[in-house]
Amino acid sequence: MITFSNLIYRLPGGVAQGLIWGIMALGIYITFRVLNVSDLTVDGSFTTGGAVTIMCILAGVNPILALLISFIVGILTGIATGLIHTKLKIPAILAGILVQFGLYSINLHIMNMSANVSANPDRFNLLISMRNVPNAILIGIIISIVHIIVLYWYFGTEQGSAIRATGNNSNMALAQGINIGNMKVIGFGIGNGIVALAGGLMGQYQGFADINMGRGAIVIGLAAIIIGEVVINFIFKKGCSFYTRLTSVIIGGIIYYAAMVIILWLRIDSNDLKLFTAIIVTIFLAIPNLKVKKGGK
Amino acid sequence: MLKIDNISKTFNPGTINQKVALSNLSLQLEEGDFVTVIGSNGAGKSTMLNAISGSWFVDEGKIFVDDIDVTLMSEYQRARYIGRVFQDPLMGTAADMWIEENLALASRRGKSRGLRVGISRKEREIYYEKLKALNLGLEERLTTKVGLLSGGQRQALTLLMATIQKPKLLLLDEHTAALDPSTAKKVLDLTDQLVNENNLTTLMITHNMQDAIDHGNRLIMMNDGIIILDVRGEEKASLTKEYLIKKFNELSNGTLDNDALLLSK
Ligand SMILES: Nc1ncnc2c1ncn2[C@@H]1O[C@H](COP(=O)(O)OP(=O)(O)OP(=O)(O)O)[C@@H](O)[C@H]1O
Ligand SMILES: [Mg+2]
Numbered sequence: 001m002i003t004f005s006n007l008i009y010r011l012p013g014g015v016a017q018g019l020i021w022g023i024m025a026l027g028i029y030i031t032f033r034v035l036n037v038s039d040l041t042v043d044g045s046f047t048t049g050g051a052v053t054i055m056c057i058l059a060g061v062n063p064i065l066a067l068l069i070s071f072i073v074g075i076l077t078g079i080a081t082g083l084i085h086t087k088l089k090i091p092a093i094l095a096g097i098l099v100q101f102g103l104y105s106i107n108l109h110i111m112n113m114s115a116n117v118s119a120n121p122d123r124f125n126l127l128i129s130m131r132n133v134p135n136a137i138l139i140g141i142i143i144s145i146v147h148i149i150v151l152y153w154y155f156g157t158e159q160g161s162a163i164r165a166t167g168n169n170s171n172m173a174l175a176q177g178i179n180i181g182n183m184k185v186i187g188f189g190i191g192n193g194i195v196a197l198a199g200g201l202m203g204q205y206q207g208f209a210d211i212n213m214g215r216g217a218i219v220i221g222l223a224a225i226i227i228g229e230v231v232i233n234f235i236f237k238k239g240c241s242f243y244t245r246l247t248s249v250i251i252g253g254i255i256y257y258a259a260m261v262i263i264l265w266l267r268i269d270s271n272d273l274k275l276f277t278a279i280i281v282t283i284f285l286a287i288p289n290l291k292v293k294k295g296g297k
Numbered sequence: 298m299l300k301i302d303n304i305s306k307t308f309n310p311g312t313i314n315q316k317v318a319l320s321n322l323s324l325q326l327e328e329g330d331f332v333t334v335i336g337s338n339g340a341g342k343s344t345m346l347n348a349i350s351g352s353w354f355v356d357e358g359k360i361f362v363d364d365i366d367v368t369l370m371s372e373y374q375r376a377r378y379i380g381r382v383f384q385d386p387l388m389g390t391a392a393d394m395w396i397e398e399n400l401a402l403a404s405r406r407g408k409s410r411g412l413r414v415g416i417s418r419k420e421r422e423i424y425y426e427k428l429k430a431l432n433l434g435l436e437e438r439l440t441t442k443v444g445l446l447s448g449g450q451r452q453a454l455t456l457l458m459a460t461i462q463k464p465k466l467l468l469l470d471e472h473t474a475a476l477d478p479s480t481a482k483k484v485l486d487l488t489d490q491l492v493n494e495n496n497l498t499t500l501m502i503t504h505n506m507q508d509a510i511d512h513g514n515r516l517i518m519m520n521d522g523i524i525i526l527d528v529r530g531e532e533k534a535s536l537t538k539e540y541l542i543k544k545f546n547e548l549s550n551g552t553l554d555n556d557a558l559l560l561s562k
Contacts, residue, residue: 158410161394165402168391172399175350175389176458177376177407 007265012133014261015254019140020201021220022253025228026147027074027194028221029249034155035167035187037085040096042221044103045077045192046214049199051110054209057119063127067200074196075189077103082185092184107211118208126204136205143201147194148246154190155242163187195221216274219281220256226284228252298498299326299466304348304358306522318344319355320522326466326498333509334502335541336519337549342502345519346468349500351375363465377407380459380497382452382472389455392444396435396454399443400424403458427457431487449480453487460491467492469501473508485512510536520549 024046031039049070056066077099084095111117121129128136154160165173166183173180195217203209228248232240264270306319318341326332334342348355349362351372359368362378383389390399401416401424421439428436431453435446443451452472459467469488473481485508492499503509509516516533518526518541525548528536 154412156415157412158405158415159412161398161402161415162410164394164398165391168393169388171383171388172391173402174372175376175381176402176405177373178402178410179373 007262010261010265011258012137013130014258016128016130016133016136016140016205017202018254018257019137019144019250020198020205020253021257022224022250023140023144023147023201024195024198024217025221025224025249025253026144026151026246027191027198028218029225029246030151030187030191030194032222032225033167034164035184035191037092037167037184038096038218039078039081039188039191040093040218041077041081041099041103041188041192042096042195042217043214044100044107045074045196046199046202046217047107047209047211048077048103048110048214049074049196050203050209050213051107051117051199051211052196053200054117054119054203055110055112057124057126057204058117063125063204067127067197070200071193071197074199075193077196078188078190078192079185081192082188085188086181086184104211111209111211115211116208119204121207126207128201128205129207130205140201144250148243148250151246152243159183159186216277219274219277220253222285223256223277223281224252225249226252226281227255230284231255298328298330298363299324299349299500300359300361300364301325301345301349302359302361304355304360306344306348306353306355310356318522319348321358322523323358324517324524326500328498329496330515331492331497331499331513332501332515332517333513334500334517334519335504335506335509337545340519341522342519343470344522346470346500346502349375349466350379350381350468374407378465380406380462380464380467382455382459382467382469384471384474386448386451386455386475389458390443390451393442395440396428396443396446397421397424397439399454399458400427400461403461406462406464427461431457447480449476449484452476452484456484456487456491460495460497463495463497465498467497467499469499471502471504474504488512506538506541510538510541518545518548520545525549 024042028039028042031037052070052073053066056069057063061069081095081099084090084098085092090098108115119126121131128139130136155164162173162178163183163186165176166178166180167187170180173183199214202213228251231251232244232248236244260273263273263276301322301324303321303323304319305317305321308314308316308318322345336342347353349360351367351370354369359366361367362375365378367375367378381389391402397416401420404420424439425436433450433453435450435454443454446454456472473484476484488501489512491497499513501513514533515527515529516536517524526544
């Protein structure tokens with residue numbers, strides 16, 4: 001029923017999931033905005049993270065440790081894409097698609113060849129769960145903050161700066177003796193590590209991992225990044241710090257998912273959601289390009 | 298300091314676009330040599346510099362920098378020894394990063410980059426002083442994004458970046474060609490200043506013959522992938538444009554008219 005109280009009832013859950021998508025979007029931010037490449041591995045590595053986390057939990061592993069294991073496995077998927085791109089000279093987008101494609105089988109193997117594995121929160125110790133939304137929001141915020149602080153620190157180090165230079169102007173990076181191939185591999189690795197960790201959080205939140213849970217993750221991540229940038233450009237006319245930028249990605253994830261909850265509440269057919277998202281992301285990705293054209297160049 | 302030993306490079310071999318860009322070229326530079334390079338379009342000047350900096354591997358021959366064989370080193374590895382400034386002011390700096398961040402990246406040229414902090418406070422003071430010496434007011438804008446600077450300011454910054462950690466070899470490929478004449482002069486003066494201060498071994502390509510005559514202690518002229526003239530010392534100091542044009546027509550069998558060589562004048 002379309003009642004306001006119904007919406008209020010559903011929104012907190014939307015915020016919790018939005019936080020998780022926002023964390024995932026931080027991983028995509030590293031490849032999309034810092035390295036300046038589109039990495040399509042994420043649809044696969046998100047699922048990998050969910051699968052690894054749930055299987056670990058079923059095996060009795062501590063849920064935080066399970067997330068860390070997912071993070072590391074996610075890094076490996078990113079490294080695979082990075083190596084295919086840099087060593088075999090295959091375009092980044094294609095390298096990502098190939099790894100994502102192959103991960104489907106690997107994810108099935110991780111889940112013992114079943115398309116869906118669940119960890120009942122009554123029987124297993126989970127870090128977050130949709131059964132306790134306030135707690136999920138709290139944990140989501142804490143994990144977001146940890147990510148933002150660590151990423152801020154990392155991209156201020158010598159290595160992090162070298163990765164930024166590689167994404168900004170690879171010619172300059174080369175001339176400064178930066179091994180741009182390695183920097184890309186590291187960037188892909190960290191990005192997918194974070195995406196997989198977010199997949200693990202999602203798995204715990206919903207209590208199961210599904211072979212298709214990562215489908216469209218790249219688009220949701222881009223939506224979060226772009227919404228965050230729109231918010232930033234609206235509030236800070238004169239640019240802002242890297243902290244703010246990273247925070248905006250999380251906020252973008254929350255806004256995106258809250259919008260989805262509202263759309264569902266309005267009884268719009270959920271099958272049309274993907275089309276809506278695709279159109280909105282296309283428009284926002286196009287805006288900067290169209291502005292440049294108008295300016296005469 | 299630099300020894301190029303019989304290098305050759307053919308682009309697109311075996312195709313209809315086959316182009317011999319360098320043929321058995323040899324060149325030796327002593328420490329502190331400042332060599333200007335002239336030649337018509339397509340003579341192979343940039344190709345020679347790219348061969349040294351490692352954009353690709355040469356087909357034949359060897360390249361040594363300070364007795365180190367760099368022939369098979371990748372581009373980023375050679376950067377440890379080589380500072381570069383390009384014709385396009387956009388190419389040498391990271392536009393979305395701050396001035397001080399660009400300088401910090403350049404200060405670590407060829408060093409391993411770990412998890413230490415990207416810029417220390419002490420470095421900032423050094424950058425402030427070095428930028429002040431450029432006289433462009435950039436020292437007050439350490440945290441300005443490089444993309445906001447003018448072409449001349451960016452070239453000056455790129456020059457500083459190329460020399461801030463003394464390179465064994467400085468390669469300049471028409472680094473003033475994209476600038477207006479007065480800015481070009483400033484950047485050239487700055488080039489002299491930095492080269493002299495640090496006693497840098499330098500190769501500078503230019504299309505401006507007067508600049509080629511006025512700067513450096515040695516001049517080479519290229520045509521069709523080989524060096525056709527090499528003058529140094531006293532003889533170089535007494536060169537004139539007219540003489541160079543005459544010489545060029547003689548040595549290249551007069552295949553090109555004066556304008557082709559002069560181009561910028
Ligand atoms: N990467 C490349 N692929 C194919 N051909 C190339 C490449 N680089 C240079 N060439 C060709 O090699 C020849 C020499 O080019 P080069 O750029 O060295 O000339 P240049 O002396 O620097 O000329 P200019 O004064 O116009 O800069 C030209 O015919 C050019 O078309
Ligand atoms: Mg050239």
